[in-house]
Amino acid sequence: MAQKGTGKTLEKLKSSVNDGKYYEAHQMYRTVARRYNKQEKYSQSIKLLHDGAVSLMQHKQSASGSDLANYMMETYMLANLPVDEKSLDRVIDILELYPSTEVGRKAFLSKTFSWTQKNGDYSEGDPELHDYVGTMFYQEGQYSLAEEHLLVGTDHSAELLGELSYTWAQQDANNGNGIYLARVVLQYLAMKSIRHATMTFNSFIKAANLSTSQADFRYSPAGETVKVPTFDDSWLNFTQLVLLTVQRDGSALFTQLKSTYGPMYHQQKGFDDLIDDIGAAFFNIQKPRKQGNIMQDLMNSLFTGGPSTNASRQVTGSPSLGLD
The missing domain is CATH 1.25.40.10 (Tetratricopeptide repeat domain)
Structure with a gap:
């Protein structure tokens, strides 16, 4: 019944976003998620917040989407959610939609790595996530930030760091x-x-x-x-x-x-x-x-x-x- 109720809520909120009622939808996503969190129904809250963040960002409402994305990571921490493929995939779904200019992305990344450090197997945070974020920063030309993440990433990170080091060097006379x-x-x-x-x-x-x-x-x-x-x-x-x-x-x-x-x-x-x-x-x-x-x-x-x-x-x- 709870899943059915969540499904109906999602359909209603998606309709609001599709109709251009972005502010109304944003507030309702937050209100319902807060209610779920108070009832410790974290899985429903996370599903709702992930859906809302993705939907709003797809409609170019990045500030509202970012707010829900950050709330999702706060809920991850409240739930002590394990770091696994499913929980990481939600993070990547959102990061793929984040504009590089959206100020809320920095807070989202900070909360994400805090979560992986607390609930994962690596003190520096999840290597696959570091690799993704480091690659993202490299593609944006933010070499210093890219290096920081790739150093604690994967085999792919190590290879990319060689390419990054050469590319960065070409800009220094x-x-x-x-x-x-x-x-x-x-x-x-x-x-x-x-x-x-x-x-x-x-x-x-x-x-x-x-x-x-x-x-x-x-x-x-x-x-x-x-x-x-x-x-x-x-x-x-x-x-x-x-x-x-x-x-x-x-x-x-x-x-x-x-x-x-x-x-x-x-x-x-x-x-x-x-x-x-x-x-x-x-x-x-x-x-x-x-x-x-x-x-x-x-x-x-x-x-x-x-x-x-x-x-x-x-x-x-x-x-x-x-x-x-």
Whole structure:
């Protein structure tokens, strides 16, 4: 009976929207949903609010639709709704209709990720949702926001970050392309994600279509020598060397990398901390004792835009790729 009653209410409200009675429909969607919530009939409320948000947005009533969308996420939280395919699909349905200029989208995203953090399996929020949102921001040209979400996304996110890093670099005449790749790869490595760091690196190199020369590298002192590409951009060489070094027992090489490339990455806020995190994660090198909330400062600096404009493109000399 409850489902039948909800169905009749939906039909009536849809008719109001189709007749152009947007304000009346918006208020009724809210009123009925509030009544359901007071009765703890959360599934009916969610169905109603999802339908209303979609219907109003389809009729270009984005502010009203956004209000119902945000109320839907508040109801998700009230209901402690599990993060599953069905509950995420409702979110995606609405996001696909959200205009990028609608101010309510920011609040909707904030509430959505708070819900996935509380009711899902991932402390950073659902990776598939991060991938969707990061891809959305990338397509809108909001690269900093895209990077923030893609870093905690999926395999697709890692590959897209390589493309994003190259695209973003083309808009910056003051820095070498490789610095945009380095900031992503080093963040992945600080999180001990060699796989995603490698996927991003390969995607960037493919997008850039660079001409390269070759040099020797050994993964272990007694290991076989392999050929790896070298680049004109010192940031690319540095990034590749760090990526290769963490895959071997190479604490001495890592220390030499820091010494050789330090004059370059010291100029970029946050990079020292990333290198220290990588050293601690892979080689048990104790991080320098510092004051303040280092990680918060680092994330703030990395997510507020591109690299600073005083970065050096080249560093004289480089460590031996075959160094044991």
